[in-house]
Amino acid sequence: MPSATPRLFQNGRIASADSKELLAADVLVDETGTIVAVAPGLSAPAGAEVIDCGGSVLVPGMFDVHVHAREPGQEHKETLATCSAAALRGGVTGVVLMPDTSPPVDTGNLVKSARDLIAELSAIPMFQSGCLTKGREGKEMAGFSGMASRGVPMLTDADRAVPCPDLLRRCMEYACDFDLLVTSHCDTPALTKAGAINEGRVSYRFGLPGIPAISQEIAIDRDIRVAQHTGAKLHLQQISTARGLKSVQCAKEAGTSVTCEVSPHHLVLSEQDIRDYNTHFKFNPPLRPAADVEALVAGFIDGSIDVLACDHAPHTEFEKSSEFGSAPFGAAGLETTVPLMFDRFISKGVFGWDLLIERYSAAPRRLVGLAPVAIIEGAKAEFFVFDPEGETPVTRETMKTKSPVSPFLGETLAGNVRGTVLGTAWYPQGK
Amino acid sequence: MRDLKPRKDLLDIEGLELPEIEYVLSNAVPFKQLFQRSVKKVPTLRGKTVLNLFYEPSTRTSSSFEVAANRMSADVTNFTVSSSSVVKGESLLDTIETLQAMRSDYIVIRHQAAGVPNIVAQHTGASVINAGDGYHAHPTQALLDAMTFREVYPDYQGRKMVIVGDVLHSRVARSTSTLFHKLGIEVGVLGPGTLIPPGRHEFIRRFRSWDEVFDWKPDAVYLLRVQLERQEGMFFPSIAEYHKMYGMNTERLVRMRQIGAYLMHPGPVNRGVEITDEAMRYERSLISTQVENGIAVRMAVLHWLKPETDTD
Numbered sequence: 001m002p003s004a005t006p007r008l009f010q011n012g013r014i015a016s017a018d019s020k021e022l023l024a025a026d027v028l029v030d031e032t033g034t035i036v037a038v039a040p041g042l043s044a045p046a047g048a049e050v051i052d053c054g055g056s057v058l059v060p061g062m063f064d065v066h067v068h069a070r071e072p073g074q075e076h077k078e079t080l081a082t083c084s085a086a087a088l089r090g091g092v093t094g095v096v097l098m099p100d101t102s103p104p105v106d107t108g109n110l111v112k113s114a115r116d117l118i119a120e121l122s123a124i125p126m127f128q129s130g131c132l133t134k135g136r137e138g139k140e141m142a143g144f145s146g147m148a149s150r151g152v153p154m155l156t157d158a159d160r161a162v163p164c165p166d167l168l169r170r171c172m173e174y175a176c177d178f179d180l181l182v183t184s185h186c187d188t189p190a191l192t193k194a195g196a197i198n199e200g201r202v203s204y205r206f207g208l209p210g211i212p213a214i215s216q217e218i219a220i221d222r223d224i225r226v227a228q229h230t231g232a233k234l235h236l237q238q239i240s241t242a243r244g245l246k247s248v249q250c251a252k253e254a255g256t257s258v259t260c261e262v263s264p265h266h267l268v269l270s271e272q273d274i275r276d277y278n279t280h281f282k283f284n285p286p287l288r289p290a291a292d293v294e295a296l297v298a299g300f301i302d303g304s305i306d307v308l309a310c311d312h313a314p315h316t317e318f319e320k321s322s323e324f325g326s327a328p329f330g331a332a333g334l335e336t337t338v339p340l341m342f343d344r345f346i347s348k349g350v351f352g353w354d355l356l357i358e359r360y361s362a363a364p365r366r367l368v369g370l371a372p373v374a375i376i377e378g379a380k381a382e383f384f385v386f387d388p389e390g391e392t393p394v395t396r397e398t399m400k401t402k403s404p405v406s407p408f409l410g411e412t413l414a415g416n417v418r419g420t421v422l423g424t425a426w427y428p429q430g431k
Numbered sequence: 432m433r434d435l436k437p438r439k440d441l442l443d444i445e446g447l448e449l450p451e452i453e454y455v456l457s458n459a460v461p462f463k464q465l466f467q468r469s470v471k472k473v474p475t476l477r478g479k480t481v482l483n484l485f486y487e488p489s490t491r492t493s494s495s496f497e498v499a500a501n502r503m504s505a506d507v508t509n510f511t512v513s514s515s516s517v518v519k520g521e522s523l524l525d526t527i528e529t530l531q532a533m534r535s536d537y538i539v540i541r542h543q544a545a546g547v548p549n550i551v552a553q554h555t556g557a558s559v560i561n562a563g564d565g566y567h568a569h570p571t572q573a574l575l576d577a578m579t580f581r582e583v584y585p586d587y588q589g590r591k592m593v594i595v596g597d598v599l600h601s602r603v604a605r606s607t608s609t610l611f612h613k614l615g616i617e618v619g620v621l622g623p624g625t626l627i628p629p630g631r632h633e634f635i636r637r638f639r640s641w642d643e644v645f646d647w648k649p650d651a652v653y654l655l656r657v658q659l660e661r662q663e664g665m666f667f668p669s670i671a672e673y674h675k676m677y678g679m680n681t682e683r684l685v686r687m688r689q690i691g692a693y694l695m696h697p698g699p700v701n702r703g704v705e706i707t708d709e710a711m712r713y714e715r716s717l718i719s720t721q722v723e724n725g726i727a728v729r730m731a732v733l734h735w736l737k738p739e740t741d742t743d
Contacts, residue, residue: 207567277546
């Protein structure tokens with residue numbers, strides 16, 4: 001709902017990546033969507049819409065580098081429109097789209113076509129990534145130069161590793177020519193096989209085929225080593241074990257150009273939380289033992305983990321209602337990540353808004369070559385209003401995604417995104 | 432009778448409480464005595480319907496449930512889904528809807544995917560009895576094993592049983608070891624490292640050879656069926672090598688006799704793989720007793736569970 005009305009956000013407390021303190025101030029956004037004043041006690045210009053934030057936290061818009069929007073090709077799961085609505089609900093104002101649509105985005109023309117669709121259908125900036133290999137099949141290199149010329153932020157085979165180390169090496173070597181970021185889904189398919197949950201006591205008890213931790217850990221080690229050899233910039237998706245994180249830490253200490261992300265569900269859930277074959281807890285990489293969760297939280301705080309990314313992976317309730325072994329991996333995450341992080345960590349004093357903004361707003365933007373956003377005079381308005389006293393019920397009815405599938409369904413999370421500002425647009429959200 | 436919470440479904444062993452186990456096992460005894468009479472039926476479930484739903488071929492378990500239900504005077508419908516139309520995930524909900532329409536009081540279900548009986552149970556008022564799901568659970572097998580063990584060892588507590596074979600892929604091993612542990616019977620396992628998942632059950636002792644097993648002097652040896660179709664050539668080099676390392680052969684039978692151990696097997700046996708023809712004739716084999724007790728235990732389970740299908 002773009003408008004040419006100036007807006008005054010009164011009684012806010014401004015959060016930033018640089019400060020643990022929240023700054024009490026009003027924020028004035030002019031009719032061009034630019035922040036023109038940040039100060040206490042601002043008065044509203046004539047014709048301005050006044051939004052009383054009532055002490056809510058104003059937070060720079062989040063940026064998620066791991067989103068499956070499903071369009072084109074799988075619009076029954078999600079569309080660009082529903083995906084962007086879910087993002088705005090969750091205070092996310094920019095995303096990187098995975099290329100695993102139908103068809104997979106593996107040429108410059110397909111990137112162009114994806115960008116056209118995004119421009120037409122999405123309310124927020126979405127950056128289309130491209131495949132490393134043609135059709136994500138792990139057999140031949142995809143058309144890097146065409147995709148680079150269309151501005152892909154990264155190359156990835158999205159949920160698939162490149163199984164052949166030789167092909168991965170050539171992909172990394174060639175990606176260097178275009179200064180493209182190579183993003184890995186760390187997995188060893190020969191070890192993962194038909195695995196459904198983490199291999200261990202829980203998989204044994206459920207009688208489900210397990211995915212061993214070494215499946216991801218070996219892939220992390222391999223990909224880091226190939227990146228070191230080729231000099232490619234490497235980003236590792238969804239680190240899920242303590243041992244995998246250790247590999248990343250060692251590589252960073254050795255000066256390797258590597259970054260990694262963690263998903264919110266791996267920070268707050270363990271394999272012990274899987275009950276009654278509930279497929280909403282089926283993820284790849286799978287939920288791990290509690291000791292891994294602890295290590296990930298520590299790494300998230302100390303910076304060994306660079307980025308938070310939700311792996312927004314909607315599948316319909318129907319698809320998720322099959323038996324555990326054959327249900328698809330993944331769940332929706334865009335609209336629950338911020339309240340979840342607030343509920344589990346910020347509200348409990350584990351870390352502050354500054355850390356969350358760094359990991360989920362600033363660092364992910366830097367990862368793909370964008371400038372971080374902040375609530376300062378002269379900047380484009382890109383923030384959301386978060387009410388720490390509010391609450392976010394996670395229900396089928398309230399979720400904005402087309403596929404309300406989430407391990408947090410039925411929970412009421414502390415805190416609520418009251419609305420999101422993007423330039424001239426103001427998107428009020430649930431109460 | 433004791434004050435037991437009414438239970439709708441039997442899905443696994445983990446969720447059972449000792450008094451419930453005791454209730455089923457003790458009720459199975461009079462049901463078994465019934466088999467000696469000329470009229471083997473009781474009218475307990477007259478007018479009730481039992482649906483036998485088998486997504487995996489199993490003549491034995493399916494017939495055992497059928498006989499048990501018949502002897503309880505229930506009406507039984509057998510519904511076997513051929514392997515060619517193996518349910519895809521997508522159709523599970525449709526299947527449940529179909530089942531609801533049949534208005535069965537009891538649904539006995541076997542499925543190749545772990546957890547399917549749990550999902551069915553959540554969506555129906557009928558009592559769901561898990562007759563084996565993937566590698567997950569086979570609770571009635573565990574109960575019949577316990578009944579069989581207790582018949583030969585009324586002083587069963589503190590006694591010892593060793594399970595031999597493919598523990599990793601065995602729902603029988605999972606359920607039976609859990610139940611025996613609950614009953615205070617010590618459980619050990621023997622098998623190739625590839626098929627014995629490490630550290631999965633803290634209470635299970637792992638043996639690396641038959642010598643170690645016989646030194647432990649188990650009261651029963653429980654041979655698991657080698658799931659030939661599940662081997663994929665990844666878990667041991669050959670059937671011959673498995674037989675040589677872990678099979679029950681003449682030499683091991685001598686040692687069985689020396690310690691007086693009983694022999695158990697969930698059936699059907701692969702002769703020449705986990706057991707030789709000679710061992711099949713072992714005088715302390717409980718294999719056919721297990722089959723007979725299966726019917727008694729399943730009757731006791733039908734008697735115990737309380738479907739939520741009555742509308743009054």
